Amino acid sequence: MRFSALHLLAFFAVPVTVSACEGDCIVGITNAFISNYTDPVHGVLENIASQISNMLPKHPSSASSLHYLKPITDAYSKDAYDGMETAIFPNYFHGKCQQNGVDPPGCPNPDCPVVCGTPGSLVHFYGKLRYIAFNQTKHILQSLATPGSDTYQQVEQDVLNAANANMKRMSRIYAHANPYGTTPMFLKKREDDIKTNLKRILAKIPSLMERTCGGSGDGETNGLSDCSWEDPMKAYILSFP
Numbered sequence: 001m002r003f004s005a006l007h008l009l010a011f012f013a014v015p016v017t018v019s020a021c022e023g024d025c026i027v028g029i030t031n032a033f034i035s036n037y038t039d040p041v042h043g044v045l046e047n048i049a050s051q052i053s054n055m056l057p058k059h060p061s062s063a064s065s066l067h068y069l070k071p072i073t074d075a076y077s078k079d080a081y082d083g084m085e086t087a088i089f090p091n092y093f094h095g096k097c098q099q100n101g102v103d104p105p106g107c108p109n110p111d112c113p114v115v116c117g118t119p120g121s122l123v124h125f126y127g128k129l130r131y132i133a134f135n136q137t138k139h140i141l142q143s144l145a146t147p148g149s150d151t152y153q154q155v156e157q158d159v160l161n162a163a164n165a166n167m168k169r170m171s172r173i174y175a176h177a178n179p180y181g182t183t184p185m186f187l188k189k190r191e192d193d194i195k196t197n198l199k200r201i202l203a204k205i206p207s208l209m210e211r212t213c214g215g216s217g218d219g220e221t222n223g224l225s226d227c228s229w230e231d232p233m234k235a236y237i238l239s240f241p
Ligand SMILES: *[C@@H]1O[C@H](CO)[C@@H](O)[C@H](O)[C@H]1NC(C)=O
Pocket: 032, 033, 035, 036, 229, 232, 233, 236
């Protein structure tokens, strides 16, 4: 029977007491990023809400305009956790780095070719981790604001309803002034304009996220200065065994 170098290494290796990030560690780190993103995400949505308010007649208050975005914020609250956990953990940081019960050569130290899901590795590759969290947050918001999605359709309907309250009044005034007139085309045109503008405004979410976080960050260099939280986050990660 032949022993490969790997088998011999495994046989003689001194057990290393490095745990993979599992259970509480995964849940804690995922929640820490989601919670740290609360403010940036809120800031971006407030900016979007104020642009919506600006295009509507009578410029509703910022609270009302934020309310039109509720379908997006509700879906974000519901989906953010699972999306973030998947993006960080199985997708990039792979738990124990053992393959068939054996640590690959050079593992589990942080530079081993398999990116392990140990706290040390999460800290070592913090630039990558920070980028994954940013990219995930940006993408989930972008997909909820994509024309044709359920959430987009609901937001569009809310905004049109708000605009309509005002249009109906205009329509009555118009009908009164022109008792034998046909359906006022300007109202249809107005509705189309609102749809077009709303689409343009919601499409700004990814670039607003980038601006809010301080650049797109390429995962290697120190981008994302405003969504980094490097020191407290590293300390938190290392609080897991
Ligand atoms: C980010 O998360 C870390 C770890 O939970 C926490 O210590 C820090 O205060 C958070 N920062 C912000 C700005 O939320």
